[in-house]
Amino acid sequence: MRHLVSFLFFFIFTISMTPQSESNPAVWSHEVKKISDTEYELLFKGKILEGWHVYSQYTAEGGSLPSEFTFEGAGEDYELIGKTTESETITEYSDVFEVDETFFKKDAVFTQRIKLLKPDLNQISVNLFYQICKEVCIPKDELFQISLDGTTFQASEQKLDDRSAALGSSLKLDLKNKELLNQDGLENVQNKSNLWMIFGLGFLGGLIALLTPCVFPMIPLTVSFFTKQTKQKSKGIANALLYGFFIVLIYFLLSLPFHLFDSVDSQILNTIATNIWLNVLFFVIFVFFAFSFFGYYELTLPSSWANKMDAASSKVGGGLGIFFMALTLAIVSFSCTGPILGGLLGSTTLAEGSVAVNLSAGMVGFGLALALPFALFALFPAWLNSLPKSGGWMTTVKVVLGFLELALAFKFLSNADLVGNWGVFKREIFLGVWIVLFILMTLYLFGIFRFPHDGPKQKLSPARKFVGFLSLIFSVYLILGLLNVTNLKLLSGFPPPDFYSIKETESDCPLELDCYKDFEEGLAYAQKVNKPILLDFTGWACVNCRKMEENVWSDSSIYPILKEEYVLISLYVDDRKELPDKEKFDFEYDSGRIKEIETIGQKWGTFQTINFNAASQPYYVLLSPNLEILNDAVQYVDAEEYERWLKSGLEKYHLSMNK
Known part of the structure; x- marks a missing residue:
């Protein structure tokens, strides 16, 4: 473990010395040599920038990661004849990993012979994973699309199935007044x-x-x-x-x-x-x-x-x-x-x-x-x-x-x-652990117990007594928070939220508010009761989200507005819970990039990005039930500003209703 931490520090320091112009220090190409009607020799050639090196497939275990080829279709469309051979390599001892490492400098050539199992096969794809290092090691992937007959490689295009296309389309909202959003500011x-x-x-x-x-x-x-x-x-x-x-x-x-x-x-x-x-x-x-x-x-x-x-x-x-x-x-x-x-x-x-x-x-x-x-x-x-x-x-x-x-x-x-x-x-267990830690720190500072590297016991200094007294006060503060005597606002965002408790709660939403964790459900309810929507993009591990909930939402002038005037929809973008199989799908961005949507967080994170061009949390949007944006979006603000924002949204909503 000590060597791991040392290596991490070494990695962080040395990568910082790498000029940005060297971000692509290896250039790859491939050649095909026909041996017979069914046998071919594939050559993968890398030109490596001066000072950098690429690791061999056969470098020792326990060191840097070896190069690794993945031959798509091998065993079905064609078979590999022997192992992938390599050009000349260098072997040196690594002080970091304490093993002999084998690598290439300047040039790397890999050779693999194949035999076709399907005579009409004329295209194959090969992926190379490798590490290229100077003082820093950068993992990379290289895709070789190889034509065996000299024609242009025709890559198969990934297409969305109808179900994915429909589910992806349902994420895009027909928003009105989208120009009101002020994300950059x-x-x-x-x-x-x-x-x-x-x-x-x-x-x-x-x-x-x-x-x-x-x-x-x-x-x-x-x-x-x-x-x-x-x-x-x-x-x-x-x-x-x-x-x-x-x-x-x-x-x-x-x-x-x-x-x-x-x-x-x-x-x-x-x-x-x-x-x-x-x-x-x-x-x-x-x-x-x-x-x-x-x-x-x-x-x-x-x-x-x-x-x-x-x-x-x-x-x-x-x-x-x-x-x-x-x-x-x-x-x-x-x-x-x-x-x-x-x-x-x-x-x-x-x-x-x-x-x-x-x-x-x-x-x-x-x-x-x-x-x-x-x-x-x-x-x-x-x-x-x-x-x-x-x-x-x-x-x-x-x-x-x-x-x-x-x-x-x-x-x-x-x-x-x-x-x-x-x-x-849960929240109570977290607070209990912290109480134990700070009580132990208090006892240490007051000399009740000692650690192995402490020197001879001496009279406690005033500074040590003062810090010990502060630790004691903080321990008492935590205990009062655990007993719900105080609300622990000084620690907002660090303990788990109030509703994440071992005790039975009426709501799994912040401050026991009524909230929806699915947009479609929340929208349907807002349309039913004819109330505006507070769309809350949040996260389980979002500290500022907890601070807003515990310090701003709990304000006596704001809480009633949230409780009575708005339909709250809280979408957790970091929720790693898997979606049911029938709700998993592939989403295609306008750029053509396809992303697999498999978890709740991936769904709502993508939803936030494509509709509001935002990716940070907390992020709050006010919507009417017919998807009209009522105000600019806000993030981490004080109670006064948040109250003004909520009331302004209500005014605009009621004005639009009276037209």
Whole structure:
């Protein structure tokens, strides 16, 4: 597990160094050689960009993924004669996977002989899956459409059956006044808010990282090195400032791989973020991080990395040498900063908007907080004397971070439970787990129990007592929330919603409102009672959706409007529950791309995209029963703005009724 986490960090860092111009570093072609009337030799040739390599089919297990061919129709239309052979390869030992890996450089040639079982066969399709790597490994697929007789390959077109065409057509609404939607402006306001929030979280994480034993002792040593290594004080200060700049740059670079994913599909990371098993993986990793903070083991990157970076900084000197010094700091401090960075990544998956942009903002905030002390103490070296001495208090900081990592871990387990509709990790159980965690943290801070890496028992400091008191207050707050004495508005979005409870509730909708979770059913009811519709695109793992429900919908001036004036239709776009077989279908976009609709979330996510050109949640639309849009759409707004929006929609609806 330690090597896995180290490799993930290595992957994230090194992919950021890949120029965007190298996004397609291998070009493939194929040839056909006729051996006899029934036998052919197929050659697949790859030209690989300098510095990159492609892995062999026969590279050792436990390392990078091997190349793999899929011959469509093999065994029915034709048979394979022998194995697919390869041109010359290179074998080298991998420090990351600790195995010998076999790969191609510059050129790769695969050869496969086939024998036809159907004499009239003249076209075949072959798919190649491969990994192409530099410092980063990128998985790719290459489809070869091969004509055996030299004619143009005629690919069969995928066509929708009548049932799929009908079900797909039913998703498209005949909306009126669609020009009222103001999606671009909404997303811009929302994204700006998220960026500042994530930047602040990153900055806070960086400040906390400064207090850990991996970073704090480095401050006076590094600042003294810069201010004393040169005779000119101004040059030493300039070097320290450059060192701080490189720290910010390095942590920014860590976010660049996620922009690569965003460029492929702007929603891919948000889709992944609601994946059940990825959330479970996050849970496991965060628990692993937490116990490293508790002192049961050490999370470290290979020491050879730090040694190489340190040697490079001494060898090259100048600005490049300072960059390698900053990189050395990032590597040697990983045991403390890695779990914090993991928490930052987790926070970005819970926030709305582009995960990549959010992560860049968080990483810049984190790097800036780490860099500030080195710059400030270089400018004002006398301040070094006011720094507290290293000691046991830094261990306490790590343990507190461990408890916070565990609390966040259970949020991801809760997401998996909600999205998967497991019905196991209900609201009361989630709150109970958090209560136990924060009570344990309180007991630790007050010295009731200790962890393996704690030093000799000492008198509790005022700061430790203060944090322990805050933890106790928070534990009591959670207990009151569990007993329904308080509404836990400070935690809106983190615990499961109120209606996801072990207790029997009259409604499975937020705040026990009446709601429909199928659009057609809700529309039919709205037409029956002649009321406007509040269309709510939401998600089980959507934090801002819960905040809106618990802080805005619950407002005394808004709740009666929702309860009495509107028909609420809540569509969960991340619901992974499978549709009945008769309701599954293929949907064809205007571009011709075909998407399989197999889950409830896929259906309503596609419904939102094709009708409202939106993909984020929460997303609210007001409709009349005859599908007239009554107002602009809104997302995450305050209670005052939401009330104004609801009343404006009602006014427009009643005016249209009186015409």
